[in-house]
Every structure is written in C-alpha cells, then in structure tokens.
Amino acid sequence: MLNNINKSQSLADWLCYLESIHPVNIEMGLGRIGRVADDLALTTFDAKVITVAGTNGKGSTCALLERILLDAGYNVGVTSSPHIQDYRERVRVNGNMLTAQAHADSFAFIEAGRGDTTLTYFEFTTLSALKLFQDAALDVVILEVGLGGRLDASNIVSADVAVVTTIDIDHADWLGTDKSVIAREKSGIFRANKKAICGVINPPTTIAEYADEVGAELVAVNRDYHYIQNSEGWDWFTDLTKKNDDTPLRFSDLALPQLPLQNAATAIAAVQALGLAIPESAIRSGVANATLPGRMQRLGSSPQQFLDVAHNPESARYLATQLTRLKQQAHSPVKVIAVVGMLKDKDIAASLAALTGVIDSWHLAALQGERAAPCQQIELGLVDAMLLNGKSHDSLSQQAMSHDTIAQAWQSANQSADCNDIIIGFGSFFTVAEIIQHISG
Template identity: 45%
Template sequence: MLSPLPELPVTVEGWLSYIESLHPKSIEMGLSRVQAVAARLQLAFPFTVITVGGTNGKGSTCAMLERIYATAGYRVGCYTSPHLVQYQERVRLNGDLIGDEVLCAAFTAVELAREDISLTYFEMGTLAALWAFEQQPLDIVILEVGLGGRLDAVNIVDADCAIVTNVDLDHMEFLGDTRELIGHEKAGIYRKSQVAICGDVQPPVSLLNHAATLGVSLKRLGVDYRIDFSQQQEAQYHDAQGTLAIGSLRLFGDYQWQNAASVLYAVRALQAGLPVTEEDLRQGLTATEVVGRFQYWHRSPDVILDVAHNPHAARALRRNLQQLSADGSRVFAVFSMLSDKDIAGVVDILHDVIDEWDIAPIQHPRAASVEYLQACLAQQVAEQQLKVHADLPAALRSCYKKAAKNDKIIVFGSFFTVAAILEITPDQWISPN
C-alpha cells in the first residue's frame, strides 16, 4: 500500500522552505534527474527558446532580449537567477513577475511528478518555470543558465539559439580552475544546426573546439559581428545582413555594448520565425534597464548598485569607476562577498580605485566573515581606509554621512550585498543634515 502524500505547501514562502530541504546539496551537477522529471511532466517546449550562458552579463543579455521581443509585440517568458528581493523575480511572463498562484501550481506539478527523484533547489525552480511557461501561449522563452552550461538544469532544453556572453574564472569548484576547463562547460549549451553565438572576443580554445566537435557554426563577436563607434560616439552594429544604427544604452559600461551586439545578432538570426523591425530592435535595446547592474539608486551623492562578484566583473567595475572618478570625486565601497568567491582577486583589481572600504557581513550561510574580509583587504588597503560595520545598511549610512555631493558610493560584491540594500527604505540610511 502506497504511503499517503505529505500535505503540500500552499504559499510561495512555504514552497521555498520545502524545496530547500529536498536535497542535501545546493548544487549537484548532472541532467539525468531533471530530464526524468521533465519527461514525466511531458514538457514539450512549444516555443522558440534562447539560452544564455557565460560568466558575466547573462542577466543583462536576457533583459535586452526580453525587452526587444516584448517591444515587437511577442508573448515572452524569461527565467533568470538568482533573485534580489523576491523569488518571483526569477520567472517573468510578458514582463510581469509570475503570480503566486501560478508559481505554487508549478511547484505542485513538479513535486507530484518527481516522486522519489531528488532535486536541488535550482532544479525544482527550473522545472517549475518551464512548466509555468507551457501553461501560457508564449512565442519565445529566454532561459539563463545557472552554473556552467553542459550540466546545468536549463540545458535539458534544445535551444533554437544559444549565447555564451564571455568566459572567465568563477564557480571553479564545479567547473574547473582554468578558462579552458570552464570554456568547455560553457560550450555545452550549443547545438548542431541551431544558432550559436560567442560574445567573448578571446574565447578559450576549448570552447571553439567543443563547438567544432558538435558541428556548430559558431558566430563570434569581432569576427562575424561587431559594434563600432563614430567620432560622435554614435553606435553602428555590423554583421553579414548589413549595418544598424543604434542610439545610447541605459545600461552603463563598455561591456554592455558587447552584450548588446550578441543580442542583435541573435534577434537578426531568428528573423525568419520571429521577425522584428529595426525600430523595435533599437527601441527595445535602448530602453532596457536591469536592477543591480551598475544601477544608479540615488543621486547626489550617487549610490550605485552592482552585483559584481568575481574578477571578470571587477575589471568591468574598475573601468566604470575610473570614468566616474576622473573629476577627482571620492569613491566609497559598501562591500561584502560570499566566502567561496575570489575575494582577494576582486580586491586586488579594485583596491586603488576605491578610497574607503566599508564592510559588513552578508546574512547568508556562505557569507565571508568580517575577519576574513578584513584579512583579504589588509593585503592591499591601508588600515585607515577600512571601516567595519554591524550590517550593510549601517555601512551605507556611514558612507552617506561622509560623502560630498559629487562623491560615489558603490555597493557591490554579491547579489546578496545588493539585496540587503534594496530591502531598506530611504529613512533607514539617509541621515538628516
């Protein structure tokens, strides 16, 4: 006799607590378990799919694609991770966060289908998102790879188009400790006879070789497509189909133009099935905004939020900060990271473009301790440049009190660092004069 099913959660909070308890590990590489449950759910993926992988820039790339296709009038689903404030941010339907009832129904469907198969938190979330998308009349779905590519849960879908934004060192305990090892994993999202794009101007040989082994006709930034700038700083996109004039981006940083170039190539490559006008391309691209990607959250003094959490992202952040501090303004950092990230590497890249580091712990099991953060900073930063606080809002309050109107306060180091600031209200950190 079968044992009765346990009573299932009825709220999103209840479900999230439940799925956290399902698997002893937060990450387990492999597709067999996810594929088995997807088969039980009879997922058919009846829409065009674009999969986006890479070390950094995935969220921005997904947001650009989502905005362009929405501007063109298509029904769009988008799955990204992690979230900043609420889980529902991970699943968007036609630009709106997934509703609680739909999300709970999706978790329920996956739970009933999995039976005795153990799934991680991310795997449950991915299958729930895919199930939710299939309940909607969508034209296109954009999926962000969570970790790596080849063995990531998102890779159960044979995408019509796959983009690898760039390859650098991150998640080395799972993907390998060199760009070559990581590049092989990232290339696993490519499929033969489907659109394959690489936005890294110097991709690892392993990525190129794996794409060749798969029989992929890989399209590369700087080889098959590019963006140039005129003396008036007007952007011009070029590929085999011709030239497209583009305005400005709301997203800050040169690397966002690289992401935009890959997006433009993808949309133009899929024109036969999902036609988009040049005006919709321009309008969607230039209107895209993304929370936490060098996002101006407050002005005068400027408070900027950036989820940069690895050396590749730190180098991009450095370039942005050098541009902003050219007027002699000071830069304050509200900083914290997870213990399994390359904290010393990030500090080494940024130590000389930040005038004061204000650190505090992240509220997360993998958070780096204040003592460890101090030890990493002490190798590059003078003692008087380092301040310790009880929590991240307190660190922001301290910086705000000291900052002049033209100074910059950059909040960075982790999605969790940015989330801790997004969750507070202005009266919790803006002190009266």
C-alpha cells in the first residue's frame, strides 16, 4: 500500500512526516530495515565501503577519511549524524550537501517501497542515504554508525573496512555501563575476511575476541600501527605495509590535525586497509585540512569563541586538553568561560568533572526539547563534579550562573569576558545548534 503523503512534498514536510510514522524514536534491530533494504536492493555498492563506530570520534574520523580520499581524487559519499543546523548535513557527496529536492525524491522512493513496514526516523534516513549514494556513482562510501554497531541501521551494509574509534560509556540506557559489552556491540560491524581497524587505546579484550569469532582481520593501534607526536608534528608508521624498498611504511613530520590526533591516526590506518592507491600527498593534505563543525569550531576572537559537541566524559576529557593548550599558549592570564546545556540522560557530573580544573566560570541553561536536562539538574551535576575534584560548594556558588536559555547564557558569558578570554559552548549537538542559531539571528 502506498503511504499517504504526496510525492512532491517539501523536504521540511517529509522530515515532519518521518518523525510521526514510527511509535518510538529508537528501536534496535535490523529486521524491519533489512527487509526494506533487500526489497529495494540498497545494500550493495560498486564502491568500497567503510563503516565507522565508536563512542566518540566517529564524525572526526569520517571527516578525515573523506578529506584524504577526496584529495586522492576519489568520489566519496559520507553519512553523518546528528545534523547541527540543516538536515542536509547528514549526507555529503564529494564534500557537498545535496539539494533539498534530491532528499525529497529519495524519501519518496523509500516511502513507496517500504509498504506496511514501519521505520524509525534514523532507519528511514539511512535507507535514503544509501539510495542517494547508489545514484551518485561513488568510489568510496563512508557510513557513520548512529548508536552501538551490531544492531545499528548502518550495519545492514557489509563494510570492506570497519572502524571502531573509541570506547567509553554513553547511551547507557541502550548500551549499558560495561565497557566490555559496549565494545563487543560496536565490534558488531566487523565482517569475515575484511579489515577491522581498532583505534581504541587500551581496548577491552572483547574487540579482539569478536574479530576472532567472525574471522575479521584486526588492525590495532599500538600493535599493528603506531603514532608519535613531537614538538613540530607527528609520525605514523606500520609494519603491516612495506614500501618498494621493503622498509615499513612511515609518514614522518605530518602536520598536526585540526581534529583529534588519535582519530587522524585511525583514519590513516583505515585508508591503508582499503586497498586503493592513496598518494602520500593526499595523506598529508587530508590530515592537515580536515575540519568538522562543532569540533573546537572557532567563531571569533576578542574574546576567543569556540563551540564543541562534547557531551560525555571521554569527549569532555579531550576538550579539557584542548582548552588547557589554549590557556598555555596565551601570552597573558586568561579565563575560560563555559556555556553549558546538556541532555538529561547524560552523565552530567562525570562530564563536567573532567573540565572543572580548566574552566573558571560557568553559565548554565536548559536546552530546548523533551530530552533537555533542566537547569537545576545541570547545577546539581556541577556541584557533584566540583566535589569529586575536591572543590568546595562555596567556590562554586561564586562561579556558576543559571539562565533561562542558551542564548541568554551565551550573551552573559560574552558580557563577562575580557578581550583575551576564552568562551566555550559545549554539552550537546543541540547546544552548538542553539548558539549558532542565536548568533545567526
């Protein structure tokens, strides 16, 4: 039965419709989406496929892979989620967003083919992305996993190279709090006789165990490939690949990336595993030039303004290292002023605890939407974070201010800042989106 929506509907109308056609936002499992994908022949490509899972670093790794492969001259498609401002951010072809009409036409194709099978928003949009990629005649398809790995919608496609970036606790309601279990779930994207890249530092043993079970060829950081940072840049090397003179492959004096170094090293390992010709010049330029909105995204100076989507303990720890580096580079003492909004299902205390040593003052606010943590919940989380780090409640009361909206918090932070200070907005993709929306009017 053809479902009740006009094929000519706008992209905005389609997105509203997609939010209404399934009773829940998340439903783990590949049965429903797998049936539709098989009926519409959407799971096979005349292209190499890379699937990227992990707690953090998925988007950065995908952006690095994309930039390297584009610089090498390949046609590349990438999925990314969630979007920050525009739904079309979720599908890029050769570095560009597609038109709203292209998405609407793809949605109409999926809608006509799904019959009576209900699909979640993410399942529907994943199928649409696969359709768009098939129509684009690509050389490489890069799929960012949404949640977990084994049961994520993207896993209906068997990857030539599967990547796990990092493992930490997030989405605990769905994935639990045992890192070994989480690692095994994310390793569910591995395939027999295909390369599986593990970029996790000190990984749970379940990653290697699962690779052995399914017969995947595991390539692990600090075992099969290595990277070393020095004062001027960094080196990447491996014994798995030999150069023409039979010496181990090594890239020396690479420029430090604008995205996390760990993810850059993982991306190089993944492109080496693809079996495509990748010139060293593409490795160097791709690593140096890859960027991604919401990852230490610089908005302005005087005061310095940055946005970051850090929203769990691991990503908050990385953000702390970045802010510490900026403080150390300053020629005079500077304050770091935070604007924070988070979702209520996140580990707020542990996330903020990672940053209490570097942030000097806090501006807190509730995000828009049902999942938003009330400001009081963020306040209590900050109190717990300060206490975890041995700081008194009295010192906190002088540092934290609560606001009705993220826009008000951002305005107040800027009003309190000196010209050399650093303002960082973080806590969620939604935090970044609301600040950008406020600035852009």
